Amino acid sequence: MSQSLRTMQYAVRGEVVIAADRINKELKDDPNSHPAYDHIVFTNIGNPHSVGQHSLTWPRQVLALCNLPDSVGIDHPQAPTLFPSDAIERARKIKHGSLNDQGTGAYSHSQGVISFREDIAKFIEDRDGGVPSNPNHIFMSNGASRAIEMILTTLLADETCGLMIPIPQYPIYSATIGLRGAHPVGYYLDEENAWSINMDHLETQLADAIAKGIKVNGFVLINPGNPTGQVLSKESVCDVVKFCAKHRLVLLSDEVYQENVYDENAEFYSAKRAAHDTGLLEKDAIELVSFHSTSKGLYGECGHRGGYMEMVGMDKIVEQHIYKLASSGLCPNLDGQIMLDLMVKGPQPGSISYESHEKEKKDIFDSLKRRAKLVTDGLDSIPGFKCTPAQGAMYCFPSIEMPEMAIQAAEAKGTAPDTLYALSLLEETGICVVPASGFRQKEGRYGFRTTFLPPEEELKRCVELFKQHHELFCEKYSDHNTASNA
Numbered sequence: 001m002s003q004s005l006r007t008m009q010y011a012v013r014g015e016v017v018i019a020a021d022r023i024n025k026e027l028k029d030d031p032n033s034h035p036a037y038d039h040i041v042f043t044n045i046g047n048p049h050s051v052g053q054h055s056l057t058w059p060r061q062v063l064a065l066c067n068l069p070d071s072v073g074i075d076h077p078q079a080p081t082l083f084p085s086d087a088i089e090r091a092r093k094i095k096h097g098s099l100n101d102q103g104t105g106a107y108s109h110s111q112g113v114i115s116f117r118e119d120i121a122k123f124i125e126d127r128d129g130g131v132p133s134n135p136n137h138i139f140m141s142n143g144a145s146r147a148i149e150m151i152l153t154t155l156l157a158d159e160t161c162g163l164m165i166p167i168p169q170y171p172i173y174s175a176t177i178g179l180r181g182a183h184p185v186g187y188y189l190d191e192e193n194a195w196s197i198n199m200d201h202l203e204t205q206l207a208d209a210i211a212k213g214i215k216v217n218g219f220v221l222i223n224p225g226n227p228t229g230q231v232l233s234k235e236s237v238c239d240v241v242k243f244c245a246k247h248r249l250v251l252l253s254d255e256v257y258q259e260n261v262y263d264e265n266a267e268f269y270s271a272k273r274a275a276h277d278t279g280l281l282e283k284d285a286i287e288l289v290s291f292h293s294t295s296k297g298l299y300g301e302c303g304h305r306g307g308y309m310e311m312v313g314m315d316k317i318v319e320q321h322i323y324k325l326a327s328s329g330l331c332p333n334l335d336g337q338i339m340l341d342l343m344v345k346g347p348q349p350g351s352i353s354y355e356s357h358e359k360e361k362k363d364i365f366d367s368l369k370r371r372a373k374l375v376t377d378g379l380d381s382i383p384g385f386k387c388t389p390a391q392g393a394m395y396c397f398p399s400i401e402m403p404e405m406a407i408q409a410a411e412a413k414g415t416a417p418d419t420l421y422a423l424s425l426l427e428e429t430g431i432c433v434v435p436a437s438g439f440r441q442k443e444g445r446y447g448f449r450t451t452f453l454p455p456e457e458e459l460k461r462c463v464e465l466f467k468q469h470h471e472l473f474c475e476k477y478s479d480h481n482t483a484s485n486a
Contacts, residue, residue, distance in 0.1 A: 015415075016422045017044050020432035037430035041462060043450040044432045046226075046394045048300030051454045056299060056360050058087055058353045059342040063304075065091035066338055067104050086351040094338060104334040110327040112140025112308070116341040120308055123344035127258075128273040131281070137311045139322070140332045140340060143302075144256050144293040145172055147309035150325050151289050154318065155218045155250060156182040162214035164206065164249065166197075168397065168439035170226045185209040185216055188442060191399070194388055195230035199239050206247060218250040219243070221271060224257040224392030227439050227449040229372075231266035231391040237274040245275075245286040250314075253290040256307075259297035262369040263391035272312060281312065288312040294339045296394065298361045306336030306343070368394070371452040371459055378463030379450075382470055394451050397436065400470065402446040406477035418446045424473055429465040 024040045026033040042051060049055060061083050065073045073079065074092050095101065098115040099108075111117065117135035124133040141147035152173075155163065162183035165173045169186075177184045187205045189195040209216050221240055223232045232240075244251040253271035261268050272281075272290055280286040294306035311319060347353040372390045379387040379398045387398035402417050410417040416437040425448075426432055436447035452459060 014434070014438060015419060016426060016432060016435060017042075019423060020044070020426055023426065023430070034430065036428065039430060040426075041431045041454055041458060043452075043454060043462070044434045046296060046451055046453065047302050048394075048453050049302065051451075052458075053300050053364065053453065054360075055301070056357065058084070058347055058357045059299065059301075059339060061087040062090045062094070062342055063335060063338055066094050066099075067335070070095070084352045086347050086353050090342075090347075094341070098341075099334075104338070106334075108331045108334060108337065110323065110329070110331050111136075111138065112332055112337050113341075116140065116337055117308075119341050119345040120310075124272070124310060128270055128276065131273060131276045133310060137314075137319070139309050139311070139326055140337050141307045141309065141326075142305040142329075142332050142336060143295055144254070144291040144307035144309070146305075146329075146332075147289075147291055147307055148172055148252070148254070149176055150322060151250075151252060151309065152176045152180065153325065154322055156180040158182075160213065160215050162209055162216040163252075164202070164209075164216060164219040166220065166222055166225075168227050168436065168441050169220065170222060170254070171438055173220050174440065183209070183214045185214060186440060189225070189228060189230070191228075191388060191442075191445075194391075195225055195228040197232070197236055197240065199243065202243055216247075216249065218252055220252045220254065222254040223271075224260060224268065226254075226257065226393050227395045227397045227434075227436075228388070229390030229393045229395050229397065230388070231261050231263060231268065233266075234269045234274070234277075237269050237271055238278050241271055241274045241280060241286060241288070242278055244288075245280050250287045250289065253288065255290055256293040256296045257393040258292065259365075260368065260394060261392040262372050263389070266391045268392070272310070275312070284313055286313050287315075289314070294336065294343050297343070298364045299339070299343050300364075301339050301343075304336045304339045305333055306338075306340035307332075308340060367456065368452070371456055372396075374456065374459055375450065375452040375463065378460075379466060382467045384470055384474065385466075390452070394453055395449050396452060397439075397447060397449050399436075399445050399447040401474075403474050403477040406473070409477065418448055421446065421473065422448055425466075425469050428469050428472065429462075431462055431465060 020040050074088050079088055098113050117138045120138050121133035121135040159181040162185045163177055164185045164187055167186040167188050174184050185205060187202050190198055206216055251271055258268045271288055275281045275286050275288055289309050289311050291309050294304060295302040347357050375396050376387050376389050379385050379396055384401040385398050387396055390396050407417045410420040416435055418435040418437050422433050422435045433448040433450045
C-alpha cells in the first residue's frame with residue numbers, strides 16, 4: 001500500500017477519538033462501565049448538529065420539498081398547510097428552473113448547477129462591497145475539504161513542491177501534503193500577540209525552504225483561525241496578499257468561519273477584498289482560491305457536504321485541468337448544492353419565513369458568542385492553563401503546563417505528551433478533545449483543541465471537569481507522587 005497513506009495523520013479523527021468511540025460503545029452496552037460519567041462529550045470536531053444544535057427550519061423545508069416527488073410535495077393540495085408559501089415557491093423554482101425538472105437524483109454540471117453558482121457570485125459581490133465575481137470561476141464541492149483536496153492535488157506536482165501552512169493549522173493541509181509526498185513549510189502564528197502573523201517571519205520561512213531546494217508554490221491562510229480562533233485585521237490580510245503576489249504564491253484562503261466572528265472589535269475581511277483594495281486584482285497580479293462551506297457558520301450542516309471554491313487570476317489552462325479533475329467526480333451531491341444555495345440566498349425580506357429564519361440564526365450566533373466566552377474564560381482561569389480569547393470560529397486552543405514526569409511517561413510510551421493528557425482527560429471525565437500536537441505547535445508547547453459547541457450547561461460542567469482533571473493529572477505526575485510510587 002501507499003506508505004504516504006500509512007504515515008498520514010488526521011488528528012481530529014485520530015487516536016483519542018478512536019478511544020472515545022470505544023468508550024461510547026462500552027457505555028451503550030453497559031451504562032455502569034464508566035462510573036464517573038454516563039456519556040462522551042465530543043468536543044473534538046466542529047460538528048454542530050451532533051452536539052445539539054438544531055437545523056434551521058426554512059432550509060430544511062425547502063430541501064425536503066426538493067427531494068419529494070411533486071405529487072406529494074409542492075403540488076400536493078395539503079402542502080400549504082404544512083409548509084410556508086415561500087418554501088414551496090423556492091422549491092418550485094429550484095426543481096423546475098435550476099434543476100430543469102430532472103430532480104435531485106440526477107447528475108448536475110461538474111462545477112455545480114449554474115443558477116446556484118450565480119447566487120454564490122452575488123453573495124460574494126455583496127459581501128465584498130461590489131467586487132465582481134464570475135460564476136464560471138466557482139466550483140461547488142462536497143464540503144470545502146473536497147475543494148481544498150482538488151487544489152492541493154493540482155499544486156503539489158511532485159516531492160520537490162512545498163506549501164506554506166500556518167502552525168497551528170487544520171490537519172487537512174498537513175495530511176494532504178504528506179499524502180502527496182510534498183513538503184509542509186510552516187509559518188508560526190504568534191500566540192503572545194493573539195495568534196497574529198509576522199511578515200518578517202514569513203520571509204524567513206520562505207527563504208529557508210527555497211534554500212533547501214523546495215519549490216514553494218502556495219500559501220494557506222485560515223481566517224478566522226482553526227484551531228486558534230483569531231480574526232485577522234484588514235492590515236494583516238492585505239500584508240498576506242501582497243506577500244503572495246510578490247513571491248508568486250497561489251493564495252489558498254480558508255474562509256469557512258466567516259460568519260463566526262464574536263469579538264465586537266473584529267470583522268471578517270476576505271482575501272479577495274484585500275486583493276482588490278491593494279490593486280492586485282486590477283493588475284491581475286495574484287492567483288487566489290477561496291473556500292466556504294455550509295458545515296460551519298450558523299447552518300452547521302456538516303452531513304449535507306455543501307461547499308465551494310472561487311478561483312481568481314488562475315491560468316486558464318490550469319483552470320481547465322481543475323475542471324477535468326472535478327469532472328472525474330461527476331458532480332457535487334445535489335443536497336449539498338441546494339443547501340449551499342439556500343445559505344447564500346435565504347428567504348427574502350418581507351417573505352413569510354424571513355423574520356423567523358433570521359431569529360433562528362441570531363439565536364445560534366448569540367449562543368455561540370456566549371459559549372466562546374464561557375469556555376475561554378473558564379480555561380484561562382485554571383492554574384497552569386493559558387487560553388487566548390476566541391474572537392471567532394468554533395474552538396479554543398489552550399496551552400497547558402505539562403509536568404516533566406508526564407513528558408517522560410509519554411516518551412516512554414512513544415506518544416506525544418498532550419496525547420497522553422487527552423487520553424487521561426477522556427478516561428477520567430468522558431470529554432473528548434484533540435491533542436494540540438495534531439495541529440502542530442512550537443517545540444515545548446502542550447495543549448489541546450476543544451470546540452465550544454455543546455449546550456451551555458454542558459460546557460459549564462466541562463469547564464469544571466477540565467479544572468479537576470488538570471489538578472489530578474499534575475498530582476499524578478508530580479515529582480513527589482512519582483517518587484513515592486517508585
